[in-house]
Amino acid sequence: MSITYGAAGSGRTATSARHVSSFFKRYWHAFAQWRSRERLRADLCDLSDRELMDIGTTRGEIDYVASNQWRDPRGIRSLE
Numbered sequence: 001m002s003i004t005y006g007a008a009g010s011g012r013t014a015t016s017a018r019h020v021s022s023f024f025k026r027y028w029h030a031f032a033q034w035r036s037r038e039r040l041r042a043d044l045c046d047l048s049d050r051e052l053m054d055i056g057t058t059r060g061e062i063d064y065v066a067s068n069q070w071r072d073p074r075g076i077r078s079l080e
Contacts, residue, residue: 041066 044052044062052058057065 037066037069040069 041062044057044065045059047055049059052062
């Protein structure tokens, strides 16, 4: 059995390496986002009820706020 490598074979290797690299980048980005949400959730859980009231949220909204950091849980938009 003989195997011949040519220009087409090396292109295939570069493409598959790009796919593997892309997969790990997406995985790392998703992992970093998950860690950010968990860190925020832990920080909010450490606050007292009074401190949560000061920032305008409740204990029941902590999971929502951590998962939807870009959205206000009360639907109020800032005027910035």
